[in-house]
Amino acid sequence: SRSMVLFAGRWRWSxxxxxxxxxxxxxxxxxxxGLGLTPQMGYNTWNDFRCDGLSSDVVMKIADRIVELGLDxxxxxxxxxxxxxxRELSADGLMIEDPxxxxxxxxxxxxxxxxxxxxxxxxxxxxIRTCAFRPGSKDLEHHHANQFAAWGIDYxxxxxxxxxxxxxxxxxEYGTMRDALNATGRPIFFSLCGWNAWYAxxxxxxxxxxxxxPDCDEWDNVYVAVRTNEALAEFAGPGGWNDPDxxxxxxxxxxxHFTPQxxxxxxxxxxxxxxxxxxxxxxxxxxxxxxxxxxxxEVIRINQDPLGVQGEPVWSNCxxxxxxxxxxMAPWTMPQDVARMWTVAxxxxxxxxxxxxxxxxxxxxxxxxxxxxxxPPGVHDPVDTQPMLGPRRRLWWCCRSRLxxxxxxxxLLLLTVPALLMLVSIHAMKPHADACQQVWVRPLEGGDVAxxxxxxxxxxxxxxCDAACLAxxxxxxxxxxxxxxxxxxxxxxxEVVLDIPGDGGSVLxxxxxxxxxx
Numbered sequence: 229s230r231s232m233v234l235f236a237g238r239w240r241w242s243x244x245x246x247x248x249x250x251x252x253x254x255x256x257x258x259x260x261x262g263l264g265l266t267p268q269m270g271y272n273t274w275n276d277f278r279c280d281g282l283s284s285d286v287v288m289k290i291a292d293r294i295v296e297l298g299l300d301x302x303x304x305x306x307x308x309x310x311x312x313x314x315r316e317l318s319a320d321g322l323m324i325e326d327p328x329x330x331x332x333x334x335x336x337x338x339x340x341x342x343x344x345x346x347x348x349x350x351x352x353x354x355x356i357r358t359c360a361f362r363p364g365s366k367d368l369e370h371h372h373a374n375q376f377a378a379w380g381i382d383y384x385x386x387x388x389x390x391x392x393x394x395x396x397x398x399x400x401e402y403g404t405m406r407d408a409l410n411a412t413g414r415p416i417f418f419s420l421c422g423w424n425a426w427y428a429x430x431x432x433x434x435x436x437x438x439x440x441x442p443d444c445d446e447w448d449n450v451y452v453a454v455r456t457n458e459a460l461a462e463f464a465g466p467g468g469w470n471d472p473d474x475x476x477x478x479x480x481x482x483x484x485h486f487t488p489q490x491x492x493x494x495x496x497x498x499x500x501x502x503x504x505x506x507x508x509x510x511x512x513x514x515x516x517x518x519x520x521x522x523x524x525x526e527v528i529r530i531n532q533d534p535l536g537v538q539g540e541p542v543w544s545n546c547x548x549x550x551x552x553x554x555x556x557m558a559p560w561t562m563p564q565d566v567a568r569m570w571t572v573a574x575x576x577x578x579x580x581x582x583x584x585x586x587x588x589x590x591x592x593x594x595x596x597x598x599x600x601x602x603x604p605p606g607v608h609d610p611v612d613t614q615p616m617l618g619p620r621r622r623l624w625w626c627c628r629s630r631l632x633x634x635x636x637x638x639x640l641l642l643l644t645v646p647a648l649l650m651l652v653s654i655h656a657m658k659p660h661a662d663a664c665q666q667v668w669v670r671p672l673e674g675g676d677v678a679x680x681x682x683x684x685x686x687x688x689x690x691x692x693c694d695a696a697c698l699a700x701x702x703x704x705x706x707x708x709x710x711x712x713x714x715x716x717x718x719x720x721x722x723e724v725v726l727d728i729p730g731d732g733g734s735v736l737x738x739x740x741x742x743x744x745x746x
Contacts, residue, residue: 270306477509
């Protein structure tokens with residue numbers, strides 16, 4: 229038996245599933261591939277490489293390394309390449325691999341990965357271009373789905389750059405790719421990457437997982453993803469999962485990295501939230517602390533629990549949270565490397581623009597103070613010792629014209645204001661983590677419960693799951709507690725009181741005890 233709170237979440241999920249089944253009975257289509265009965269596990273290249281250095285040679289080394297580290301035996305079987313693998317479209321609309329990075333073509337690489345006992349995933353976008361400006365799949369879904377199936381692809385991630393953020397159009401375009409993948413007859417895991425919570429209610433009918441938040445490329449965005457996922461548990465279950473984004477490691481040379489403590493906390497939270505476990509950090513140079521985190525079988529068992537119920541917070545002192553409507557290039561959605569690029573570009577423009585404006589204003593003041601001194605044709609100009617030629621003279625008189633200087637100054641002023649506003653918005657509207665704590669609970673098969681205590685504040689804090697908290701987790705009295713990260717039994721408790729380090733500290737527990745009657 230479970231607590232009424234968790235039962236409510238389970239019944240909400242069951243109700244959503246019933247509605248989707250009813251929609252299917254009325255003629256609506258759904259993904260039919262038998263995949264994703266538990267959250268997917270694997271590796272993705274994006275947070276490791278971005279576009280820098282991605283090649284077939286590197287991917288083959290990663291495949292070898294995954295097997296060498298034993299990660300495949302733990303369940304990390306998908307090796308997914310992200311953006312930047314394609315260069316252009318052929319005359320008949322098919323994807324062409326980057327010949328410099330993938331000289332032998334994608335099929336040879338897929339076969340190599342399969343020979344290592346792994347599954348292969350690929351990336352595309354529902355827009356006309358990918359986020360890295362490579363070819364997208366808009367209006368070519370069936371062409372690309374058939375191409376992917378012919379290569380032996382096992383997993384397709386479809387992004388949302390250069391695409392409409394209108395809900396109906398997004399659902400329609402993802403539905404087109406879903407149908408195209410279904411039509412191939414090959415079971416292909418379909419991962420939607422639309423970065424919004426509004427995909428969740430219809431996600432199960434569209435794909436095997438759906439992104440609910442912006443990229444977790446900094447710790448504040450992990451907070452946003454976790455808070456967004458609080459209200460979405462009812463929509464997740466075997467066959468379809470809320471996706472808060474990939475795991476981030478601690479290697480400093482990776483495109484994105486966290487502290488080892490934050491790496492562990494993200495892994496623990498993703499386990500309790502029944503989220504996909506896709507390593508987005510260096511496999512070839514993985515730090516020992518990351519390997520220890522990702523190799524913890526007790527945490528993995530929580531994530532892969534066959535009951536398939538997503539956890540929910542049962543206690544929180546965080547302020548109310550409402551997810552934003554995310555769209556590509558929005559200031560609050562923009563990946564941190566893109567934000568840095570825009571910051572440099574805008575600051576450069578503003579500095580050059582302001583200096584130019586000051587120079588133009590000074591020139592106008594000089595012209596206003598100087599008496600008129602027209603020089604007729606053929607007369608030596610006072611600032612030039614040589615007679616002025618026709619084109620040169622016209623240019624000199626043009627530059628001395630107030631109208632010309634004003635014509636340069638006004639556009640610069642008009643462009644400076646929006647550039648300044650954009651620069652301010654990029655930094656002022658970036659998400660931030662509130663200084664608060666939460667207790668998340670996930671029911672597991674057999675009656676155990678996973679409890680994660682998380683501290684988002686910068687300083688350490690005491691977090692308590694008291695008798696009322698344990699009652700919400702479904703327990704009637706004292707419980708037996710095991711720290712699954714430290715892999716040690718902590719003994720019986722009437723309440724759990726722990727000091728949690730700041731800046732993303734956490735403790736993940738597996739709790740057993742007498743269950744409350746329904």
